[in-house]
Amino acid sequence: MNKLISRTRRVALIGVAATLIAAGGAAAKSEAPPNPVPSAALLESIVPPGAPGSDFVFHAVAPCRILDTRYGGGALQNATRTFRSSSALAAQGGNAAGCGIPTNAEAIQVNLGAVPVAPGGYVQGWATGQPVPLASLLNFGSAAIANMVTLPVNASEQFNLRVTGRANVFADVAGYYTKPAYVAVSPSGTIYDGIASGVVSVTKTSTGNYDVVFDRTVSKCAATASSLIWGSNTDPSPDNHSSYGGNKVKVGISNTSNAYVDDYFFLSLTC
Structure with a gap:
C-alpha cells in the first residue's frame, strides 16, 4: 500500500512539474536566456x-563608350577578343579618361552594337575565364544594330566578345552592378x-x-x-x-x- 501511495505521489509530482513548465514557472525560465543570440532566420x-553573390546593387553612370573596334583592334571575324571595363579603354576604342566603372564591379550594363562588314552573324559575351554561353547577345544582318545587355566581368575587369560572322562592335556603358x-x-x-x-x-x-x-x-x-x-x-x-x-x-x-x-x-x- 505504501509503495502504491509513493508511486501515486511521484506521478502527481511529475504532473505538477509538467504543469509548471507549461505555465512558464520556475522550471521553464531556465530553458533559455532572455536575450538569445539571433539566428540567421x-x-x-x-x-x-x-x-x-546573387542579388546585386545597380549604379547608373552617364553613357560612356568603353569600346569600339573601328577605332581600336579592328573588326572581328569568327573570333573572340578580350576587353576591359575600367582601364586601358583607349586601346579598345573607348574613352581614354575611363567611364567611372570601379574595379569591384560584378557586371556592366551596356548598349552593345554591331556594324556588319559582311551580312549575317551574331555576338556572344561572357566574363573572361568563364564558359562560353549558348545564347547570343544580338544578331545582325546587313545593317547596324544595337541591344541593351548585361555583361558579367571577372575580378580583373575583363570580359570576352565573340563575333560569328564579320563585324565591328561597340559598347556604351550605362551602369554597373556591385x-x-x-x-x-x-x-x-x-x-x-x-x-x-x-x-x-x-x-x-x-x-x-x-x-x-x-x-x-x-x-x-x-x-x-x-x-x-x-x-x-x-x-x-x-x-x-x-x-x-x-x-x-x-x-x-x-x-x-x-x-x-x-x-x-x-x-x-x-x-
Whole structure:
C-alpha cells in the first residue's frame, strides 16, 4: 500500500512539474536566456535582400563608350577578343579618361552594337575565364544594330566578345552592378554565421572597437550599425572617414555609461 501511495505521489509530482513548465514557472525560465543570440532566420529582417553573390546593387553612370573596334583592334571575324571595363579603354576604342566603372564591379550594363562588314552573324559575351554561353547577345544582318545587355566581368575587369560572322562592335556603358555591402559581427570580431557581402576582413582592435575592411572605397557611403541582440542597451557607432584608407569602417560600441563594450552588431553601407 505504501509503495502504491509513493508511486501515486511521484506521478502527481511529475504532473505538477509538467504543469509548471507549461505555465512558464520556475522550471521553464531556465530553458533559455532572455536575450538569445539571433539566428540567421531572425536576421532576415535586417540583412539586405539577396545572399552574397546573387542579388546585386545597380549604379547608373552617364553613357560612356568603353569600346569600339573601328577605332581600336579592328573588326572581328569568327573570333573572340578580350576587353576591359575600367582601364586601358583607349586601346579598345573607348574613352581614354575611363567611364567611372570601379574595379569591384560584378557586371556592366551596356548598349552593345554591331556594324556588319559582311551580312549575317551574331555576338556572344561572357566574363573572361568563364564558359562560353549558348545564347547570343544580338544578331545582325546587313545593317547596324544595337541591344541593351548585361555583361558579367571577372575580378580583373575583363570580359570576352565573340563575333560569328564579320563585324565591328561597340559598347556604351550605362551602369554597373556591385555586391551589396554588409556584415554581421560577433563580440570576438569574427563574421557571425557567415553573414557578409563585400567584406575583406573584420578585426577587433580593442574592447568594443572593430575595423571592417570592404572591397571598395566606402568613405562616401552612408554607414549604419545596430545591435543584433533584442533589448540591448548598447550603441554601435560607425565611422568611415576617408583618412582610414578609403575602404575601412571603424565601429565603436558603448553602453549607457559611455564605456566601450563588446557586442554583436550589424553594419551596412549605402553607396
